[in-house]
Amino acid sequence: MSFDTLAPQYRNMESILAGNILQRCRTAFLAEAATSRRALLLGEGPGRFLVELLRANPRVEVTCVERSPRMIEEARREVKRNGLGDERVTFELKDALTWQPPFGVFDLVVTNFFLDCFRHDELGKLISTVAASASDDARWLLVDFRLPNCGWRKWRAKAVLALMYAFFRVTTGLSASRLTPPTGFLEAAGFRLVDQRLANFGLVHSDLWQRGKG
Secondary structure (H helix, E strand, C coil), rough: CCCCCCCCHHHHHHHHHHHCHHHHHHCCHHHHHCCCCCCEECCCCCCHHHHHHHHCCCEEEEEEEEEHHHHHHHHHHHHCCCCCCCCCEEEEEECCCCCCCCCCCCEEEECCCCHHHHCCCHHHHHHHHHHEEEEEEEEEEEEECCCCCCCHHHHHHHHHHHHHHHHHHHHCCCCCCCCCCCCCHHHHCCCCEEEEEEEEECEEEEEEEECCCC
């Protein structure tokens, strides 16, 4: 799976297809990151959330794990374009499924439109590994697509998701062919859902998960 071919146009594609909806979803719980010291961003892409995190928290040290070198280039450009330095950011050119993170160091984990890229078996392994790198009181900000329970919203979401998976499987070699909810894996790793916001007629959810009593 590689987003190299889409990297230069990814932001334009998003703007054309969804306007600013997805960025609003990414930053829905940004205030929760204001006191974080070490953040792990997985599949950050062209850096739109990274910029907002660096602005909101002048002390945070960020590790970005990204498989696409061109996406890393785009993220670096985005940081500089917004007048920010990247000295607080470490980019890891790694496959998240094989990356070996340090144990228990990140008090913030962010997965924006990332977990939906993996099959059920891959997702369980990934969340278990990432959870082991999180501190006992870590927050996990998660934004992804979802399938509403019923009605026209459900059928609309099914059509959108089918088209989306077909497109990304062809253009990026995406392994997943359908959406796997991460809820059970996160709960098994000791996280609980604190808050959730829905957007785009229930197609997108922004979650705030917390480990420990919080």
